[in-house]
Amino acid sequence: MGVTTLAPNSADDPLAYRPVALVDLLDRVLATGVVITGDITLAIADIDLVRVSLRALIASVGALAPPEPEAAP
Amino acid sequence: MTTTSDPVRDSGTAVWLHGVVAGTATPAGLPGIAGTPVRAVAAAGLVAVVSDAPLSEYGEAALRRNLEDLAWLERAARAHHAVVDALSRSGAVVPARLATVHRDDDRVARVLVERHDELAGTLARLAGRAEWGVKGYVVPGATPRIEEPAGGGGAGAAYLRRRKAQLCAREEGQRVAADGAAAVHAALAGYAVAARRHAPQDRRLSGAPTAMVLNGAYLVDRDRWDGFAALARELAEGHPEVRLELTGPWPPYSFVAEPEAEPAWA
Numbered sequence: 001m002g003v004t005t006l007a008p009n010s011a012d013d014p015l016a017y018r019p020v021a022l023v024d025l026l027d028r029v030l031a032t033g034v035v036i037t038g039d040i041t042l043a044i045a046d047i048d049l050v051r052v053s054l055r056a057l058i059a060s061v062g063a064l065a066p067p068e069p070e071a072a073p
Numbered sequence: 074m075t076t077t078s079d080p081v082r083d084s085g086t087a088v089w090l091h092g093v094v095a096g097t098a099t100p101a102g103l104p105g106i107a108g109t110p111v112r113a114v115a116a117a118g119l120v121a122v123v124s125d126a127p128l129s130e131y132g133e134a135a136l137r138r139n140l141e142d143l144a145w146l147e148r149a150a151r152a153h154h155a156v157v158d159a160l161s162r163s164g165a166v167v168p169a170r171l172a173t174v175h176r177d178d179d180r181v182a183r184v185l186v187e188r189h190d191e192l193a194g195t196l197a198r199l200a201g202r203a204e205w206g207v208k209g210y211v212v213p214g215a216t217p218r219i220e221e222p223a224g225g226g227g228a229g230a231a232y233l234r235r236r237k238a239q240l241c242a243r244e245e246g247q248r249v250a251a252d253g254a255a256a257v258h259a260a261l262a263g264y265a266v267a268a269r270r271h272a273p274q275d276r277r278l279s280g281a282p283t284a285m286v287l288n289g290a291y292l293v294d295r296d297r298w299d300g301f302a303a304l305a306r307e308l309a310e311g312h313p314e315v316r317l318e319l320t321g322p323w324p325p326y327s328f329v330a331e332p333e334a335e336p337a338w339a
Contacts, residue, residue, distance in 0.1 A: 021279070022151075024206060024274075024320055025150050026150060027271045027272075027274070027288065028290075028326035028327060029153060029171040030150075030171050040174040040175065040176060
């Protein structure tokens with residue numbers, strides 16, 4: 001599994017193969033697969049796992065990331 | 074160690090579900106969520122692939138806490154995915170959502186019996202297919218430049234006019250990219266067996282330099298993977314206003330549940 005950039009960008013190698021990005025993985029393992037609910041996780045199903053986890057992620061990452069860059073004047 | 078911890082609830086082992094496969098599959102040798110090898114729980118002609126999960130880390134209270142911990146979440150997501158991915162390479166799998174935890178094997182077996190028809194139907198629908206992801210990002214400057222407006226006033230007024238023009242150009246770029254993304258998604262969905270759009274990723278998470286306008290997932294027959302990638306390349310060339318990225322093949326995480334209505338942001 002990897003990432004292929006399909007349009008030219010500033011990357012050195014636009015066809016570079018990169019490992020699975022955590023954010024892509026979380027889109028899938030948290031937001032989907034709801035066919036089965038475990039009896040332990042059933043108890044916390046009232047909490048939206050996606051929201052809880054992404055809130056944690058943004059809090060963790062947001063503390064490290066610089067503010068959104070402004071467009072160059 | 075706290076005085077409020079309940080030794081009965083905090084000790085012992087629960088069962089983490091990785092996914093469900095057809096009864097003929099025999100997973101072996103894969104490390105599970107907590108490192109011990111995965112096991113097969115068979116019932117009703119289906120096999121649940123599970124691994125032992127200590128309650129001290131995967132019980133209800135611990136999960137609540139741990140899901141808020143980025144390092145824990147990443148490790149768990151990658152460990153879970155490693156199993157699901159390996160299973161998907163040898164046949165159809167219904168991946169379980171992260172943190173699907175049962176008290177014991179009997180409970181898991183009961184789910185296989187109770188949900189047999191739905192699970193077997195999903196396995197049949199996913200057989201010979203995999204998921205591909207296509208993400209699209211705004212390309213800055215892909216729209217025609219807005220002429221700098223002329224006008225009187227001092228340097229302050231000129232700055233404000235320039236700033237407003239920049240903001241308009243940015244909004245226009247977003248709109249054009251969103252339209253391009255919709256066209257790309259429609260074309261890819263037309264080629265795929267099924268398609269859905271995930272919510273765009275937050276830039277603080279994706280690290281992308283520009284906003285995401287497409288976070289698509291596409292279920293594609295194995296013998297059409299090359300054609301799908303070729304179509305994506307063609308669309309990338311035809312839509313310079315969107316930068317596209319292809320990811321995959323993924324286990325069919327996004328296509329376990331029956332198709333639902335497109336969410337509001339789609």
